[in-house]
Amino acid sequence: MRPGWTVIELIFVILIIAILASIAIGRLAVTRDDAKLSADVANMNVCITDAKNYYTATGKDFTAADHSAACDLVTCFTIVYSVNGQDFNVTTNPSAAPYCADIDYIGGNLARSYDLGGMKVQR
Numbered sequence: 001m002r003p004g005w006t007v008i009e010l011i012f013v014i015l016i017i018a019i020l021a022s023i024a025i026g027r028l029a030v031t032r033d034d035a036k037l038s039a040d041v042a043n044m045n046v047c048i049t050d051a052k053n054y055y056t057a058t059g060k061d062f063t064a065a066d067h068s069a070a071c072d073l074v075t076c077f078t079i080v081y082s083v084n085g086q087d088f089n090v091t092t093n094p095s096a097a098p099y100c101a102d103i104d105y106i107g108g109n110l111a112r113s114y115d116l117g118g119m120k121v122q123r
Helices: 007-058 098-110
Strands: 077-080 088-092
Touching: 007 077, 007 088, 007 098, 077 098, 088 098
Parallel strands: none
Antiparallel strands: 077 088
């Protein structure tokens, strides 16, 4: 008898490797979607901070023309920019992309109306 593997043994090894690979690929896709969602929430947080800083520095509304690059990268949120002293509004958009389905749970705290005007400090 020669040393080596039988055909049945090879088929079982290939089958086990295929099962393990299918599990790993499924987990990898979920991890990739979670990373995209986290990046989107981080970009929205930067956009909101930029809007606040812009108003603090200039005293003007944060409009679509003034927005930062982070605002362009946002997918899972809908932004309504300030016009004529109105608030800067942010809402979630779960149907924007497949990975946005959990946006209300992950980044829902960012979805609100931001009053950037506030009161001026008198000196």
